[in-house]
């Protein structure tokens with residue numbers, strides 16, 4: 001995002017012009033930002049055989065998925081539908097990792113039939129898989145190292161009572177099932193959840209994974225999941241990717257030496273790759289002065305961007321229509337009939353009815369968590385590529401809202 005001569009540019013395109021052309025609310029994604037983040041991650045781990053598997057649940061428009069493929073990414077998927085979208089986007093089955101949690105075994109069988117790599121995160125699934133496939137199909141095992149890597153309880157998934165992964169304390173049991181069924185475990189995985197605040201905590205998790213890896217003779221890769229934190233507001237602590245990169249690279253290479261084989265190192269970032277690439281453009285419907293607050297009520301809300309409501313997430317907000325206006329304090333709220341504050345007490349350039357606000361860091365878990373609450377259509381999506389804004393999804397219509405309803409009265 002650049003402010004040039006009082007106009008905000010994103011990927012080289014005037015955001016206000018995009019809002020005028022495509023209307024609001026509107027999600028806008030800048031591919032240059034994605035490519036910048038991809039390179040940042042690759043460079044931090046240049047000393048190892050790195051594979052980046054984009055966690056497409058963060059932003060699943062097929063154009064974004066294809067764009068990440070063009071950068072060289074593989075795909076991390078959590079549902080059979082994401083697997084199918086990935087295949088449709090042109091990924092080879094071997095480039096896709098399927099990391100489901102609590103899905104029916106038949107969904108895992110379906111993914112195996114598609115030829116993608118299965119990440120097993122439950123003892124009972126491991127037993128069924130071993131029984132049905134033995135050593136015929138390679139698999140990955142998701143280990144829960146029980147570390148808390150920051151974030152709130154919704155997005156921290158490595159702690160002791162988390163539903164994710166197989167506890168590292170159950171390694172002896174895993175060992176037994178693997179040996180009895182001759183299962184070929186080619187990968188070990190951990191994902192401690194979003195928002196790694198402390199590189200050292202993450203590194204401790206990595207050490208536990210190295211220890212666990214000694215139990216398995218057929219490994220080809222170790223997958224360290226994701227959870228890289230990006231800045232949502234000024235002064236936010238972000239994951240020190242350089243520090244993690246250096247330390248993991250060095251520890252990983254040491255591990256490979258001891259293991260006697262050069263393995264691949266995998267990561268599966270979502271947020272890190274696409275969060276900053278997205279903005280949600282909204283229009284101010286009303287400015288409402290109460291006794292204590294000035295509200296800026298916009299033509300969007302928790303139905304389009306749930307994170308502030310669900311996670312108390314902070315998203316920076318800019319008034320892109322009045323960049324020279326004097327600053328005042330506003331609460332930016334949605335039009336949903338429920339309290340759906342998008343930003344409390346924000347210092348914005350004077351907001352007038354009709355102004356366009358840009359809500360930043362809306363690339364990850366923005367559109368993908370949107371809903372039709374209040375019978376509102378989901379917004380359109382635009383992708384900026386090579387300095388050009390392209391429509392990549394139409395906004396929904398009333399017909400879409402009624403499409404699958406069956407009138408019986």
Ligand SMILES: *Cc1c(COP(=O)(O)O)cnc(C)c1O
Nearest residue numbers: 055099194226227268269270271
């Ligand atoms: C959600 C998820 C990710 C991506 O997490 P981010 O915080 O968006 O980077 C990676 N791996 C798995 C298994 C996930 O469920």
